[in-house]
Amino acid sequence: TVGLQIAIDGPASAGKSTVAKQVAKQLHYTYCDTGAMYRALTLAALRAKVNLTDESAVLAILKTLQIQFKPGSPQQRVFIGEQEVTQAIRQPEVTNNVSTVAALAGVRRQLVRQQQQIAQQGSIVMDGRDIGTAVLPQAQVKIFLVASVAERARRRYQENVHKGIDTPLATLQKEIEIRDQKDSTRKVSPLTQAKDAVRVDTTALSIDQVVAKIIAITNEKQ
Numbered sequence: 751t752v753g754l755q756i757a758i759d760g761p762a763s764a765g766k767s768t769v770a771k772q773v774a775k776q777l778h779y780t781y782c783d784t785g786a787m788y789r790a791l792t793l794a795a796l797r798a799k800v801n802l803t804d805e806s807a808v809l810a811i812l813k814t815l816q817i818q819f820k821p822g823s824p825q826q827r828v829f830i831g832e833q834e835v836t837q838a839i840r841q842p843e844v845t846n847n848v849s850t851v852a853a854l855a856g857v858r859r860q861l862v863r864q865q866q867q868i869a870q871q872g873s874i875v876m877d878g879r880d881i882g883t884a885v886l887p888q889a890q891v892k893i894f895l896v897a898s899v900a901e902r903a904r905r906r907y908q909e910n911v912h913k914g915i916d917t918p919l920a921t922l923q924k925e926i927e928i929r930d931q932k933d934s935t936r937k938v939s940p941l942t943q944a945k946d947a948v949r950v951d952t953t954a955l956s957i958d959q960v961v962a963k964i965i966a967i968t969n970e971k972q
């Protein structure tokens with residue numbers, strides 16, 4: 751089979767990238783983390799100290815930005831030009847500002863176009879917020895991953911402990927709720943489940959169980 755597209759969307763910290771990466775690995779598909787693209791742009795805009803709601807200023811930065819992915823373990827490495835930003839784009843300052851940048855219509859137009867170009871190269875697993883609805887509306891497999899906000903905060907907390915980021919659990923839960931609210935209510939392609947997406951609640955599932963479920967759904971489509 752050629753060129754199957756798997757779109758994985760859902761709210762913050764539902765496990766999308768962990769699961770998407772493993773699905774891609776098992777199926778030998780390309781993996782594209784679209785959130786990393788919005789994060790890289792946000793990092794660059796913060797470093798340039800531009801007003802994040804100033805669309806033309808942010809777009810000027812995007813124009814000069816060369817976002818690149820390179821394989822890496824446990825996570826894909828992200829570069830802006832030659833500079834590695836894999837860790838920097840996961841810092842709280844970026845996480846708490848990325849939804850503002852991602853709400854800019856012109857930014858979405860550009861990044862969606864780049865994401866569609868990446869997907870043209872063949873079989874792909876792409877995760878984000880609008881993959882099934884806007885980036886790859888024709889994807890054969892669409893998954894909408896959800897989990898309770900308490901569980902998502904707990905997972906983010908665990909992840910942060912490993913990175914040496916020390917934000918209290920209650921603060922993380924609040925931040926996740928705010929980000930979901932912003933992502934779900936923005937004007938341009940807000941976070942919503944595509945009509946033909948399969949909703950998978952991961953609250954009580956292990957990573958392996960979620961991966962197996964998505965692969966089973968994919969196998970039905972081939």
Ligand code: C5P
Nearest residue numbers: 784785786788848849852878879880933
């Ligand atoms: O997936 P991740 O949490 O890294 O995404 C960071 C942010 O980027 C999201 O909260 C959202 O604001 C934005 N995003 C988006 N559309 C995507 C992927 C991410 O708006 N396809």
